[in-house]
Amino acid sequence: MHPDNPASEHAFSAAARDLVAPPEERFRILVEAVEDYAIVMLDRDGCIASWNTGAQKIKGYSAREIMGRHFSIFYPPDDVAARKPERELETATRIGRVEDEGWRVRKDGSMFWANAVITAVYETRDGKRELCGFAKVTRDMTERKRLRELEVASQHMNEFLATLAHELRNPLAPVRNALSVMMLEPFASPTVKQCRDMIDRQITHLTRLVDDLLDVGRVTTGKIVLRLEPVDMKDVMIRAIEMMRPHLDMREQAIDVSYPKTRIMVNGDLARLVQIAQNLLSNASKFSEPKTRIGMSLHQEGNLATLRVTDSGCGVEPDALDSIFDLFMQADNQLERKEGGLGVGLTLCRWLAEMHGGAVTVASAGRGQGATFTLRLPRIAATSKDAEPDGAAPVAAEPGGNDDRNMLHILIVDDNRDSADSMAMLMTLKGHRVRVAYSGLQALEMASAERVDVALIDIAMPGADGFAVLRQLKAIPATKEVLYAAMTGFGQASDMERSLQGGFDAHLTKPVPLALIDSLLQRAIERRGGGEAH
Numbered sequence: 001m002h003p004d005n006p007a008s009e010h011a012f013s014a015a016a017r018d019l020v021a022p023p024e025e026r027f028r029i030l031v032e033a034v035e036d037y038a039i040v041m042l043d044r045d046g047c048i049a050s051w052n053t054g055a056q057k058i059k060g061y062s063a064r065e066i067m068g069r070h071f072s073i074f075y076p077p078d079d080v081a082a083r084k085p086e087r088e089l090e091t092a093t094r095i096g097r098v099e100d101e102g103w104r105v106r107k108d109g110s111m112f113w114a115n116a117v118i119t120a121v122y123e124t125r126d127g128k129r130e131l132c133g134f135a136k137v138t139r140d141m142t143e144r145k146r147l148r149e150l151e152v153a154s155q156h157m158n159e160f161l162a163t164l165a166h167e168l169r170n171p172l173a174p175v176r177n178a179l180s181v182m183m184l185e186p187f188a189s190p191t192v193k194q195c196r197d198m199i200d201r202q203i204t205h206l207t208r209l210v211d212d213l214l215d216v217g218r219v220t221t222g223k224i225v226l227r228l229e230p231v232d233m234k235d236v237m238i239r240a241i242e243m244m245r246p247h248l249d250m251r252e253q254a255i256d257v258s259y260p261k262t263r264i265m266v267n268g269d270l271a272r273l274v275q276i277a278q279n280l281l282s283n284a285s286k287f288s289e290p291k292t293r294i295g296m297s298l299h300q301e302g303n304l305a306t307l308r309v310t311d312s313g314c315g316v317e318p319d320a321l322d323s324i325f326d327l328f329m330q331a332d333n334q335l336e337r338k339e340g341g342l343g344v345g346l347t348l349c350r351w352l353a354e355m356h357g358g359a360v361t362v363a364s365a366g367r368g369q370g371a372t373f374t375l376r377l378p379r380i381a382a383t384s385k386d387a388e389p390d391g392a393a394p395v396a397a398e399p400g401g402n403d404d405r406n407m408l409h410i411l412i413v414d415d416n417r418d419s420a421d422s423m424a425m426l427m428t429l430k431g432h433r434v435r436v437a438y439s440g441l442q443a444l445e446m447a448s449a450e451r452v453d454v455a456l457i458d459i460a461m462p463g464a465d466g467f468a469v470l471r472q473l474k475a476i477p478a479t480k481e482v483l484y485a486a487m488t489g490f491g492q493a494s495d496m497e498r499s500l501q502g503g504f505d506a507h508l509t510k511p512v513p514l515a516l517i518d519s520l521l522q523r524a525i526e527r528r529g530g531g532e533a534h
Helices: 006-020 023-033 053-059 077-081 084-095 142-183 190-220 233-250 270-286 345-355 417-429 440-449 466-474 493-501 514-528
Strands: 038-042 097-105 111-125 128-140 229-232 254-258 265-268 293-301 304-311 359-363 371-380 409-413 433-437 454-457 483-488 506-509
Touching (some): 053 128, 077 084, 084 111, 084 128, 142 190, 190 233, 229 270, 233 254, 233 270, 233 304, 265 270, 270 304, 409 417, 409 440, 433 440, 440 454, 483 493, 493 506
Parallel strands (some): 254 293, 409 454, 454 483
Antiparallel strands (some): 097 111, 229 265, 304 371, 359 371
């Protein structure tokens, strides 16, 4: 405070006067200065006797306009007709206070959600305690109410998405199984092959959309748990490119890949990092013309591992660079460009990158100038333990090529007949002996009468669910060495954990990719031959 400044000197003098004022006066000054709460005194009839700054801010009336008026002016007509203001005063008089939340009316007629506490105020006169009025404190809770409603709506939406994903996966399963059967058909005509490949691409795309929707719900509710381990970013690039290869080939797009000879390691969840890289590649492919080239490069920048995906596509307008990662947003919404997608891929990239302690950014010179998406992650030092594993993955047997040693006895338990029958057809073409049960009772009868090496059991079945069927099957002595797999449309991490804790050896989420089926069957063959440790 400058001594030559008259305004500062006046403010100092006012503050000094406030400090030496009587306690009652200091309290009045304090109450009048509060802006976040409407603090009002009412007389015994409910008429307004005092008005502070917060009351004027929240309710819109000045003290001159409102003093002496009944406080029911702030209540909606229905509440006034029901005598709610009077009943609140009666309750406060009887028990000392009353608290309520509800809609209130401002001077301009707009509504706000209020939390109001009315406390009876008494004074002693001639040795008697008499009611002299009421203290009313009101808070504007509109924003908090909106946030609560959003949280509830978000929870309901996530529950809906989980149910939707399950319901979508069930019909996808027999389609995927039937498609796998068509893939094994050696004498398909060129037209059939073309249609088969088209169905394969669209089923893969639809499955990915379902997974993206589920992942959005998992991230927003904190249900994604990263399985961290040292990861070579080169492996992330290779796997992402492999997963995108069918889509890139369809659009006749090529990828220019660049990475250093030295390993660049991060502490991350391999599956989620591949998901980020795949989404970035998918975005580059989607918004680039066919027969163009996409760049994918890996660099070391100080303590950071940097992955860049560059395209020469439609680009991003400067004013969309910040919003392009927002949920359900697509930077290019022009009618002439009808690319598929829900606008959640880039949002997931950003969220998953941040969960790894990194970030995803975008740079573009504008419309038609292409874009570069950059993933940066904290780098860790490579160790000798990060060496490439030796040996190759087991190769699945060719259809019809199974000899008796590799033929498995498979029991499929699913009340969805299309799903069960299509999976049975696929397993039969792979040279295995298959039995199908459409209920838990049928499964028990078949397992009691015939040998079983692998049991694929649906979880959500009427009557006895998959867990009940599993317990009953395991009670049969002859099924001791059976490999049990849950085969269901529920695919969240909690669902997988529940399956494994419930006694299943594996959890397969519908529609089940052919590679996972081959891996499961190979595992069963190794178990039967004593190759799997127990």
